[in-house]
Amino acid sequence: MKYLITSISVISLALLIILIRSLSNSDFISGNTFQLLLRINLFFVVILFGFIAYQIFRLFIEVKKEITGSRLTLRLVISYSIMIIIPLMVLYFVSVSFLTKSIESWFNVRVESALEGGLNIGQKTLDLMRKDIELKSRSIGYSLSNISEEKFNPVLSDLREKFDIYEAMVLNEDNQIIALSSKEYTDIEQIIPEREELILANTGFHGKIDINDKNDIYLKTYLPFFTAGNKLKQKYYLNIVQKVPDGISQAALSVESVFEDYQALTYSRNSLKVIYQITLSIILFLAIILSISLALYFSRRFTMPLSILSDATQEIAQGNFKKKIPDQGKDELGMLIRSFNSMTSKLDNATKTLELNKQRIETSRNFLENVINNMSSGIVVIDYLKNIRLTNQLATKLLGINFELLNGQRFSQILETNPELDEIVTFINKSNNNFDSNRNLTIKIKKRILSLQLTKESNKKNANSILLIDDISEITAAQRNEAWSEVARRLAHEIKNPLTPIQLSAERIEHKFSQKLEKKDKKLLGEITTTIVNQVDAIKNMVNEFTEYSRSPILNKEEINIVNLLNDISNLYEKDDLRIIKQYKIKKLDIQCDATKIRQVFVNLIQNAYEAKRPEQHCEIEVKLKNTKQIIAIQFIDNGMGLQDDIDIFQPYVTTKNTGTGLGLAVVKKIIEEHNGIITIENNKVSGVKVEIIFKK
Amino acid sequence: MGEIIVNNIDDNKIEIEYELNYQMHKEFEKIIEKGISIKVLEEIKIIKERDYFFDKEIYSQKNYKKIEYHPLINKYYLHDRGERKSYLSLNELIIDINKKKQLQLKINKKDINNNLLIIDWRIEQNSLPKSLQLNLKKPDWLVLKTLTYSL
Structure with missing residues (x-):
């Protein structure tokens, strides 16, 4: 543009x-x-x-x-x-x-008047000259009218010279030159007047002023006259041409020319x-x-650098510190822009450093978070005002509290959603800034046994306290299992040895004395010895279960098709009031395991389900198989009576049956754990329980 | 109204006569009376009319005439084709101009068919005194007469 x-x-x-x-x-x-x-x-x-x-x-x-x-x-x-x-x-x-x-x-009036005056002078001069030449013409005409035609030439010459006339000629009626006298050489063809002029002269006199191509002004007169001597009067025309002097004609024409220019201008x-x-x-x-x-x-x-500067300032205000403005010269504006560019460079560097530090802090924080989250203990950091500052996921899981919502709030706020944790709150509140040693608390929350340890971050005043929470349920259970295994092993060893002699002695007593006793006593003896033998068998079975529970974890692993195993057991155990519904379509699913033990697990679970059925209905067990890239899951879902919420059915000697030893599911759990698997049990929404076994691949 | 009459058409010439019938324009008279000399161009041309381009000029003849008035001697002059005629009044001069004029145009007969003969009398602005040239628009008295005749 x-x-x-x-x-x-x-x-x-x-x-x-x-x-x-x-x-x-x-x-x-x-x-x-x-x-x-x-x-x-x-x-x-x-x-x-x-x-x-x-x-x-x-x-x-x-x-x-x-x-x-x-x-x-x-x-x-x-x-x-x-x-x-x-x-x-x-x-x-x-x-x-x-x-x-x-x-x-x-166009001054005086100028115009002067020009008109000049022109008038010229006109008057010419008029005077015309009158003069008219007089001379009449005088010459008179002189010529008194002489004969033959004498015209000398008389005309004399008179022309006498009157100082430029050119004089006499013409007859036929416009033929009779006499001619001229001051200069004359071309006759050029000077012969037109017939119209002579006609005009017939009125008595005809005069005119003419200007030729060379701007010479001529006065011309035409005078008719008759000769007097002859009887028959002859008519002649005297033509006199008088040239206006050059000085006058040039001056007059000059005035006329200026007058013309002036008029053109005026126009x-x-x-x-x-x-x-x-x-x-x-x-x-x-x-x-x-x-x-x-x-x-x-x-x-002028405003462009200011506009650029303003735009750049806005961009910087929005955080774009890389903005640079092109150089705008060496004046003050240029200096301002150079200072601005320098400032933005420094800001950019400072921002980069800040960003770097921020990233470092973020990395450290992430690292710390990862460390804390991957710790085997739950962590809750509490400041000196008893506000929650930092927690990890395990703490949330163990205490069942969403700490993300409580971050920055008083620790005692946990009681609003979890009033059962009052013991922990009391434990925290009791600690003060001056405690030197760690304080510990063991507490059972939701089937878990938690060990809480409160330590101070440093010895400084207002230092944070760190609450370490450990789930010691498994350790406790393992310790308990170990203890029970030891008890079972000793019991088995101590009880099993005298059982066979007792059983044999009872049979021998019956055999030896039954023939000697009366029928009534014989019957009584038979009943007593049968009771002894049966009870000894019962004790043997119990001892066998103890032995099984306390046996060493040596497995005879082999690859078996677990689908076949489930099908075999289902076919074997299905009866009128026990229906096993196989909710899987796969035909083959190999798993590395001890087939005997796994069979024992499945049998045990089916038997438990059958024994827990409601009296008025049949037992139905749904068996589901799930095979993914990571796990193989087997589910047994029954429609029985279900479990009480507050018991851990996998603990030894925990049973809901009147005649059970409480070791069946404990053995099942032990076998599954020996296969690096997980077994869980939970009540269904309507009735019965769902037992899920998960083997990791 | 002026008119053109074609008297004779030969193989290589055409004889025409025309009457200008010019009515004196007041401005023109005023200028002459002020003693300003005027150059008049008589242009005789034969053109071939074209719809989508400039007309083609087949024949052209130009004659310059000059009309002047000498207030010093109160005479009007007409310079035409080397002749110089004087008049006592402008009317006489105009009457002379309007007299029937006969012309002979040397042109091949084949070139005149279906063409247009134009006779144009106009004053060329360039020939006017400078002060008269400086006008915002072209004065209408510059064109004395334009006669046309379809051949």
């Missing part, structure tokens, strides 16, 4: 110069070209005006849109324009006034005024438009 405006401005200026030259120099350019130039100039002025109007419109739009720097640009444009336009307007009006007065002064007086005014107006408009365009250009040039 700026190149376009510049080009048009240059063209307009060039055209304007040509236009002005055409006004001042008449040979430079013709009237047609002047009109063309005027129109082209006006056209370019209109185009420039259009461009500038568009630029100003754009500026107003920018102001409306609140684009940075537009208001300042507008103010500068207005200021510059006013600064330029006012003097220009003054100059314009002075010039127009001066020009109008100057043009008017050309175009108003046109001249209008044209000069229009030319000046074009100059004014062009100057105004150029000044506004220059004002626009310089305003934009």
Whole structure:
């Protein structure tokens, strides 16, 4: 756009110069070209005006849109324009006034009168000369009318010389030259007067003034006369030509020429005024438009660095410290921009350092979080005001509290959702800033035995306290199992040895004394010995279960198709009131295990389910198999009576049956754990339990 | 109304006569009376009209005439084809101009068919005094007369 405006401005200026030259120099350019130039100039002025109007419109739009720097640009444009336009307007009006007065002064009344006077003098002079030549002509005519035709030539010559006449001739009625006398050599063909002239002379006299091509003024007279001597009067015409002296004719013609120019000027007086005014107006408009365009250009040039600076500041305010502004020269603005760039560089570096430190802190925090989350103990960090500062996932899991919601709040807030944890709150509250040694607490929460240890972060005042929470349920259970295994092993060893002699002795007593006793006593003895043998068998079975529970964990692993194993057991145990529903479609699922032990597990679970059935209904066991990339899961879902919530059925000697030893499920769990598996049991929503065994692949 | 009459068309010439019938324009009279010399161009041309381009000029003949008035001697002059005629009044001059004029145009007969003969009397602005040239628009008295005839 700026190149376009510049080009048009240059063209307009060039055209304007040509236009002005055409006004001042008449040979430079013709009237047609002047009109063309005027129109082209006006056209370019209109185009420039259009461009500038568009630029100003754009500026107003920018102001409306609140684009940075537009208001300042507008103010500068207005200021510059006013600064330029006012003097220009003054100059314009002075010039127009001066020009109008100057043009008017050309047409001064005195000048016009003088010219008219000069012309009148010329006319009067010529008139006087005409009258003089008329008199001379009449005198010569009179002289010639008294002589015969033969004497015309000498008399005419004498009289011509006497009256100082330029040329004299006598013509007959046929327009033929009879006598001729001339001051200079004359071409006869050229000087023969026209017949019309002679006709006009018939009125008595005919005179005229003529100007030839060489701007010589001639006075010509035509006088008819008759010769007196002959009886028959002959008619002749005397033609006298008198040349006006060069000095007079040149002066008169000069006045006439100036008068002509003056009249031409007078005629175009108003046109001249209008044209000069229009030319000046074009100059004014062009100057105004150029000044506004220059004002626009310089305003934009001036405000551009400020706009860039403002935009850059906004970007920096939004956090883009990489923003750099191109160099804007060596002035104060350039210095400001260099300082700005330096500031942004420093800010960028500081931000980078900050970001780096932040990343380091974040990494450390993540690392710490990972460490804390992967710790085998639950951790709760409590500040000196007893506010929760940091927890790990295990703490949430062990205590059953969503610590994320409680972060930053008092530890005692946990009681709102978990009132059973009052013992822990009391434990925490009892500690004060001065305790030196660790404090411990063991507590049973939701089937878990938790060990809590409260330690102080440092010896400083207001140091944080760290609550370590360990789930010692498995350790306790393992210890208990170990103890029970030892008891069982010893019991088995101590009890099993005398059982066989007792059983044999009872059978021997029956065998030896049954024949000697009466029928009534014999029957009694039989009943007693049978009872002894049965009870000994029962004790043997119990001892065997003890032995089984306390046996060493040596497995005879092999790859078996667990689907076949489940199918075999299902077929074997299904009966009228026990229905096993196989909810799996796979035919083969190999697993590395001790087939005998796993069979024992499945049998045990089916038997337990059958024994826990409701009396009024049949037992239904759904068996499900799930095989994924990570695990193999086997589920036994029955419709029995289910479990009480507060008992751990996998603990030894825990049973819901009247005749059970409480070792069946304990053995099942032991076998599964020996296969690195997990067994869980939970009540179904409606009835019965779901036992799930998970083997990791 | 002026008119053109074609008297004869030969193989290589055409004889025409025309009457200008010019009515004196007041501005023109005023300028002459002020003693300003005026150059008049008599242009005789034959053109072939074209719809989508400039007309083609087949024949052109130009004669310059000059009309002047000498207030010093109160005489009007007409310079035409090397002749110089004087008149006592402008009316006489105009009457002379309006007299029937006969012309002979040397042009092949085949070139004139379906073309347009134009006789144009006009004042060339360039020949006017400079002060009269500087007008915002072309004065209407510059064209004295334009006669056309379809050949």
